[in-house]
Amino acid sequence: MECRVLSIQSHVVRGYVGNKSATFPLQVLGFEVDSINSVQFSNHTGYAHWKGQVLTAEELNVLYEGIKLNQVNRYDYILTGYSRDSSFLETVVDIIQELKKANPSLVYVCDPVMGDHGAMYVPEYLLPVYRDKVVPLSSSTQLIIKTVVLTSTDLPSKRGDQFLVALGSQNIVKADGTKTSQKICMDMPKVDAVFVGTGDLFAAMLLAWTHHHPKDLKAACEKTASVMHHVIRRTMTYANEMAGPGKRPSPAQLELRMVQSKADIENPAVVLEARVL
Amino acid sequence: MECRVLSIQSHVVRGYVGNKSASFPLQVLGFEVDSINSVQFSNHTGYSHWKGQVLTADELHVLYEGIKLNKVHQYDYVLTGYTRDTSFLEMVVDIIQELKRANPNLVYVCDPVLGDHGSMYVPQNLYPVYKNKVVPVADIITPNQFEAELLTGKNITTEKDAVEVMDLLHAMGPDTVVITSSDLPSRLGDRFLVSLGSQRKVRPDGSRTTQRVRMEVHKVDAVFVGTGDLFAAMLLAWTHHYPDDLKMACEKTFSVMHHVIQRTISYAHELAGPGRRPSPPQLELRMVQSKADIEDPAIVLEATVIS
Numbered sequence: 290m291e292c293r294v295l296s297i298q299s300h301v302v303r304g305y306v307g308n309k310s311a312t313f314p315l316q317v318l319g320f321e322v323d324s325i326n327s328v329q330f331s332n333h334t335g336y337a338h339w340k341g342q343v344l345t346a347e348e349l350n351v352l353y354e355g356i357k358l359n360q361v362n363r364y365d366y367i368l369t370g371y372s373r374d375s376s377f378l379e380t381v382v383d384i385i386q387e388l389k390k391a392n393p394s395l396v397y398v399c400d401p402v403m404g405d406h407g408a409m410y411v412p413e414y415l416l417p418v419y420r421d422k423v424v425p426l427s428s429s430t431q432l433i434i435k436t437v438v439l440t441s442t443d444l445p446s447k448r449g450d451q452f453l454v455a456l457g458s459q460n461i462v463k464a465d466g467t468k469t470s471q472k473i474c475m476d477m478p479k480v481d482a483v484f485v486g487t488g489d490l491f492a493a494m495l496l497a498w499t500h501h502h503p504k505d506l507k508a509a510c511e512k513t514a515s516v517m518h519h520v521i522r523r524t525m526t527y528a529n530e531m532a533g534p535g536k537r538p539s540p541a542q543l544e545l546r547m548v549q550s551k552a553d554i555e556n557p558a559v560v561l562e563a564r565v566l
Numbered sequence: 567m568e569c570r571v572l573s574i575q576s577h578v579v580r581g582y583v584g585n586k587s588a589s590f591p592l593q594v595l596g597f598e599v600d601s602i603n604s605v606q607f608s609n610h611t612g613y614s615h616w617k618g619q620v621l622t623a624d625e626l627h628v629l630y631e632g633i634k635l636n637k638v639h640q641y642d643y644v645l646t647g648y649t650r651d652t653s654f655l656e657m658v659v660d661i662i663q664e665l666k667r668a669n670p671n672l673v674y675v676c677d678p679v680l681g682d683h684g685s686m687y688v689p690q691n692l693y694p695v696y697k698n699k700v701v702p703v704a705d706i707i708t709p710n711q712f713e714a715e716l717l718t719g720k721n722i723t724t725e726k727d728a729v730e731v732m733d734l735l736h737a738m739g740p741d742t743v744v745i746t747s748s749d750l751p752s753r754l755g756d757r758f759l760v761s762l763g764s765q766r767k768v769r770p771d772g773s774r775t776t777q778r779v780r781m782e783v784h785k786v787d788a789v790f791v792g793t794g795d796l797f798a799a800m801l802l803a804w805t806h807h808y809p810d811d812l813k814m815a816c817e818k819t820f821s822v823m824h825h826v827i828q829r830t831i832s833y834a835h836e837l838a839g840p841g842r843r844p845s846p847p848q849l850e851l852r853m854v855q856s857k858a859d860i861e862d863p864a865i866v867l868e869a870t871v872i873s
Binding site for chain 1: 577579580589590593594596597598599600601602603606607608609613614615616617618619621625628629630631632633635636638847853854855857
């Protein structure tokens, strides 16, 4: 498989968020991953302390220029996630537009990170950038976004309140040219902990499994959600072990057990079934 | 296995040098790798063009402070490689000294990158820092012949010279030394180069013993970048699994190198086409494709134990 991903995300010295969360699993699945680190922090911002440096939009452009000057600016996928800077995000958009001209088949996988549980946790002015510039880029030639996955909702699950509902929809153009869409629904077991980096892992794994199952969102989502399940379970077990009985694990203890989950990443046992709607 | 490595090396967006070369293989072998990127460049400096940014000694310190404030500055290994800045290197030494106080069993694996084939390719003022500050706190070093000669002030023209140089390096600090390449004549002819290793141990009764090994390594007609970084990372891994058996650790390490390099050169020639020399992008190590060889390298060379 000769597939090159450009991933523009955070780097943390310790732990698994951003590029740290996305790179290893994609590499383990055989993808070539070029990574631009949008920041370098000691660890994610859920710890008691965090320190580090951010990349400016100008510096991002300089790095891209280097790739371009060497004429190696050809990618099959782009992956982006958490961003806090609108000029940085706009530079990302420019880069992607150029890369799409170089390879019209390029697929842009975008986690439009803005907030959760009813509130934004990035600056408000990122919303129009996402809505008007970023999201329209993850599209086919017909300006229709091909695949959407709602990673978590608080819709009531048929399996009870220990589960949350995720939904997915994929536009497919059939052999005869007609357009159709496949919609699926998954009930995913909730876990009583706050994880960081799981969204980044999800987007990376959705990239991988939609690559292998380009016309079967059900299969792609089952694989992706299953990987998440295995990694989260392993992490939860380890975190509770480290914290000791009756104590809530700390952010450091809750770091994803990524390298320990290599086998599950390579070949995830499917543990949940998506329903076709 | 619960083993955490702090690797302070370059990051390139594209390709496999520095942390890009070291992290994936170590992670695939089950090591937790914390990585501080000393630079972020588009690609390595052997391409026609390269662009990017460097981390200052202060910024390095700030990152380390973050780790320390969270009280997660416990490491089993530290790994460093190519550096161009003396103040950065000195900050690295300070950090390692502090980490060694936090964990006296910490093993510092150091590739003392100074130059090759008779000349330095880092600024000259790095030499005294390596000699007087870095190598003394290192536990495992992977110099090439030029670097070994430079650090000890002694030339290597025979195997006996090499053994003396390695003993001089032991006296400077590290208990494990691997001279990664030399131009000593190989027993297998001129398609091979000679590498040597030496590991000093203290027996339970307090006496000292040294295991020395020699490897005849197949030469490849190409310039690779990042192979030294991969070597140091894999030596870290295999000495971890074979702490008292340098012969085995070297056989595994050199075998991984062989598999990755063979795969890379095949692919590079395929891309370049018949009769054409592959370009730097084409010669990037086939790292992700070599996962199985990294995980479980078939042994393809035998190290000879020498006295």
